Amino acid sequence: xxxxxxxxxPEQASATAEQWQPVLQPAIDDAEGRWTWRQCFADVLxxxxxxxxxxxxxxxxxxxxxxxxxxxxxAVPWLLIExxxxxxxxxxFEAAYLTLETTARQRGYKQIVLEGRHGWARKMSKxxxxxxxVQCVKKLEDAA
Numbered sequence: 001x002x003x004x005x006x007x008x009x010p011e012q013a014s015a016t017a018e019q020w021q022p023v024l025q026p027a028i029d030d031a032e033g034r035w036t037w038r039q040c041f042a043d044v045l046x047x048x049x050x051x052x053x054x055x056x057x058x059x060x061x062x063x064x065x066x067x068x069x070x071x072x073x074x075a076v077p078w079l080l081i082e083x084x085x086x087x088x089x090x091x092x093f094e095a096a097y098l099t100l101e102t103t104a105r106q107r108g109y110k111q112i113v114l115e116g117r118h119g120w121a122r123k124m125s126k127x128x129x130x131x132x133x134v135q136c137v138k139k140l141e142d143a144a
Contacts, residue, residue, distance in 0.1 A: 002057040005096035013044045013051045024065040027083035054096045078111035079104055
């Protein structure tokens with residue numbers, strides 16, 4: 001199978017939201033209320049977040065979606081891969097990521113950061129990522 005990964009402009013994202021939103025929704029749900037579909041879509045329309053889609057070329061089926069948040073005001077411009085969702089990750093993720101990295105380099109970004117569950121650290125180390133931080137969450141409504 002061949003896969004094609006590409007970013008959507010805010011206009012394209014708006015016009016095709018009914019296709020990629022259901023794929024992305026489980027990842028947004030995993031944010032436990034820190035991030036909502038409405039916030040995501042607003043950031044996409046403002047150009048602060050880019051939706052990347054992955055399509056299986058032979059069937060034209062959408063198999064993956066990720067959100068990429070842009071940071072320009074820091075000492076170095078960087079990207080945050082914030083949400084990843086889809087199916088059959090092992091078949092398309094590495095090629096899709098390399099396309100994203102190439103695009104980031106061409107646009108002058110100096111770093112890419114990925115937030116995710118622990119399993120992503122192993123997968124991303126194969127692509128040259130080094131774990132540098134740990135994110136810990138405590139739900140205050142559950143705290144005594």
